[in-house]
Amino acid sequence: MSLDSFAGRVVDAPGRLLGGRSDDEHGEMAGTVERWAAMLGGTALGVAGLRRGDWAGMALAAVGGGLFLAGAAGMPVAAPVRERLRDLGEGLGEGGLDRIGGGVAGLIPSARREPTTTQSVVTIAAQPERLFRFWRNFGNLPKIMDHLEAVEIESEKRSHWKAKGPGGVRLDWFSEIEQERENELISWHTVEGSQLPHKGQVMFKPAPGNRGTEVRLTMAYHLPGGQSGRAVAKMFGATPEQQVREALRRMKQLMEAGEIATIDGQPSGSRGAYRPVIGEK
Amino acid sequence: MKALCYNGVNDLRVERVPDPKLIGPHDVIVRVILSSVCGSDLHLLDGYVPTMMPGDIIGHEFLGEIVEKGPEVRNLNRGDRVITVSIIGCGKCQYCQNEEYSFCDNSNPHPQFTEKTYGHACAGIFGYSHAFGGYAGSHAEYIRVPFADTNCFRVPEGVTDEQAVFVSDAAPTGYMGAEMGNIKPGDVVAVWGCGGVGQMAIRAAYLMGAEQVIAIDRYPDRLKAAQLKAGAEPLDYTRVDIYDALQAMTGGRGPDVCIDAVGMEADGFDTGAEYWYDRTKQALRLESDRPKVLRQMIECCRKGGTLSIVGVYGGLIDKFPMGAAMNKGLTFRMGQQHGQRYVKRLFDHIQRGELDTSYLLTHKWSLDDAPEGYRMFKEKNDNCMRVVFAP
Numbered sequence: 133m134s135l136d137s138f139a140g141r142v143v144d145a146p147g148r149l150l151g152g153r154s155d156d157e158h159g160e161m162a163g164t165v166e167r168w169a170a171m172l173g174g175t176a177l178g179v180a181g182l183r184r185g186d187w188a189g190m191a192l193a194a195v196g197g198g199l200f201l202a203g204a205a206g207m208p209v210a211a212p213v214r215e216r217l218r219d220l221g222e223g224l225g226e227g228g229l230d231r232i233g234g235g236v237a238g239l240i241p242s243a244r245r246e247p248t249t250t251q252s253v254v255t256i257a258a259q260p261e262r263l264f265r266f267w268r269n270f271g272n273l274p275k276i277m278d279h280l281e282a283v284e285i286e287s288e289k290r291s292h293w294k295a296k297g298p299g300g301v302r303l304d305w306f307s308e309i310e311q312e313r314e315n316e317l318i319s320w321h322t323v324e325g326s327q328l329p330h331k332g333q334v335m336f337k338p339a340p341g342n343r344g345t346e347v348r349l350t351m352a353y354h355l356p357g358g359q360s361g362r363a364v365a366k367m368f369g370a371t372p373e374q375q376v377r378e379a380l381r382r383m384k385q386l387m388e389a390g391e392i393a394t395i396d397g398q399p400s401g402s403r404g405a406y407r408p409v410i411g412e413k
Numbered sequence: 414m415k416a417l418c419y420n421g422v423n424d425l426r427v428e429r430v431p432d433p434k435l436i437g438p439h440d441v442i443v444r445v446i447l448s449s450v451c452g453s454d455l456h457l458l459d460g461y462v463p464t465m466m467p468g469d470i471i472g473h474e475f476l477g478e479i480v481e482k483g484p485e486v487r488n489l490n491r492g493d494r495v496i497t498v499s500i501i502g503c504g505k506c507q508y509c510q511n512e513e514y515s516f517c518d519n520s521n522p523h524p525q526f527t528e529k530t531y532g533h534a535c536a537g538i539f540g541y542s543h544a545f546g547g548y549a550g551s552h553a554e555y556i557r558v559p560f561a562d563t564n565c566f567r568v569p570e571g572v573t574d575e576q577a578v579f580v581s582d583a584a585p586t587g588y589m590g591a592e593m594g595n596i597k598p599g600d601v602v603a604v605w606g607c608g609g610v611g612q613m614a615i616r617a618a619y620l621m622g623a624e625q626v627i628a629i630d631r632y633p634d635r636l637k638a639a640q641l642k643a644g645a646e647p648l649d650y651t652r653v654d655i656y657d658a659l660q661a662m663t664g665g666r667g668p669d670v671c672i673d674a675v676g677m678e679a680d681g682f683d684t685g686a687e688y689w690y691d692r693t694k695q696a697l698r699l700e701s702d703r704p705k706v707l708r709q710m711i712e713c714c715r716k717g718g719t720l721s722i723v724g725v726y727g728g729l730i731d732k733f734p735m736g737a738a739m740n741k742g743l744t745f746r747m748g749q750q751h752g753q754r755y756v757k758r759l760f761d762h763i764q765r766g767e768l769d770t771s772y773l774l775t776h777k778w779s780l781d782d783a784p785e786g787y788r789m790f791k792e793k794n795d796n797c798m799r800v801v802f803a804p
Binding site for chain 2: 394
């Protein structure tokens with residue numbers, strides 16, 4: 133998703149409201165939509181940057197402030213940014229709002245990070261022992277990771293992972309356990325020669341006040357060219373962020389509720405196309 | 414089976430859809446006997462909840478008979494006559510364990526929507542948009558209920574279908590509205606909105622020891638029901654100034670507890686400039702909810718009093734009188750009902766004759782007539798408090 137379409141999404145409603153000027157059209161003065169986009173996006177960036185609190189964060193905040201001012205002053209923003217992006221030869225990662233920090237950092241060449249690391253955390257109402265046991269058997273992971281078909285355990289340390297992506301693309305790799313601390317931590321990494329070199333780590337920490345266990349999952353993908361996020365998304369149909377969050381969510385549902393909530397397979401009326409009705413009045 | 418499907422803003426159609434089947438191991442299938450409209454459906458139909466899709470089956474307040482159950486359902490059996498709480502709990506997460514079922518972490522299959530917009534995901538609700546899980550609703554011949562042991566409750570002998578159906582939503586919502594007010598003996602309680610939820614809140618406030626309950630609405634039939642059935646002092650806001658009236662009735666103190674049983678589409682609570690200000694902003698999508706009732710409650714409530722909000726809000730409000738709220742030291746309590754917590758208590762009250770729910774049902778219609786039923790309910794024609802469909 134490019135910054136343009138991202139901005140378009142932010143101001144979708146006001147954009148329509150204020151005369152429906154698409155952000156692809158821009159004149160000397162920036163269009164209303166573009167100004168809105170710049171101001172809103174700038175504010176978001178500024179806040180995201182200040183929250184980070186480090187140098188990269190300050191850079192973000194500065195970019196955000198600039199965008200805001202540009203928007204307020206009616207300076208065209210979308211076109212120069214689009215050109216800049218073309219120069220860089222890469223777009224922003226998928227994922228929309230939650231990716232804003234990392235995505236915009238990608239605008240700045242020096243901020244290209246490699247590997248791409250992503251982390252998510254969830255609190256599960258269960259003892260660390262139970263959660264550790266579940267995870268330690270990698271054979272369980274296809275239950276919580278949508279893109280995995282199977283994980284076969286080959287030895288104490290080594291496992292064979294089989295995944296499938298959109299369009300039935302198949303991919304497999306071998307992983308080895310790197311570190312293991314009973315009921316606290318498991319980390320693993322792909323063995324050499326993997327098409328998708330990555331590392332994973334899951335940590336279990338008792339939550340305060342008898343609230344269960346905080347489970348923190350970190351994945352780091354080492355792909356050339358700082359393209360990890362997109363490459364992974366292309367292969368699995370979801371960004372690393374989405375995958376990590378989704379895996380934890382599914383694990384929580386499975387461990388707590390004993391099933392993963394779904395509406396797949398429930399009835400619905402016609403989705404769009406008009407179908408004969410019984411009692412229309 | 415037949416089902417009432419959303420097809421667009423205020424476009425409802427009865428369609429032929431596949432029968433539901435068991436999906437999860439904790440599911441049951443309920444044959445719907447009665448299924449009520451609810452004021453909160455109107456927010457969906459009017460297009461203020463953005464994640465409705467054509468084909469969605471609506472309805473979330475229902476009673477029926479269990480006809481099928483999944484392998485891991487323990488406490489229920491085929492043939493049980495049950496009500497189902499409209500907000501779905503998994504029964505196992507930290508929130509459900511604390512009886513805060515509408516905060517359930519696990520019952521919403523589409524948590525991304527509320528995670529993005531509210532910061533955290535909210536529980537699934539039957540027939541209540543994809544932000545709340547996208548579960549098929551109850552205006553149908555059959556409905557699938559997930560986590561049935563947590564969400565289905567057998568109706569005790571001696572409680573009629575017409576009484577029991579409202580224990581699904583209106584009664585627990587009103588009851589929780591009163592409970593969140595932390596009512597003490599001698600308290601005066603004002604309830605904005607005399608639909609099903611408001612009526613229940615009035616009665617519940619008395620059960621919790623309120624000295625007097627004042628009911629505010631504009632529809633004579635609803636005010637009359639609030640007076641005759643629930644024992645409230647009625648106030649018609651089109652005839653009196655609500656602030657003046659409430660102060661006059663409370664010795665100038667203001668009500669101790671104010672309950673909002675209206676929500677985001679406060680219609681005509683002011684026919685003047687304020688209404689049109691909010692209505693215009695809402696139509697332009699600059700403000701999603703009209704907060705007239707909230708503003709009035711803040712102004713009217715006594716210093717240090719409590720505002721309890723069970724009328725539904727979905728998004729943003731504007732011109733919120735924070736200064737008044739802060740300097741008067743008001744307490745705000747709010748939330749979707751944790752119905753599972755109240756079902757037993759409510760059935761006890763009904764059985765002892767302390768709570769009458771059945772008068773909410775003013776019209777019992779066939780599901781075939783549901784689109785017309787919603788029109789009547791929305792326009793409040795024919796003294797309609799609640800239409801209930803019997804498929």
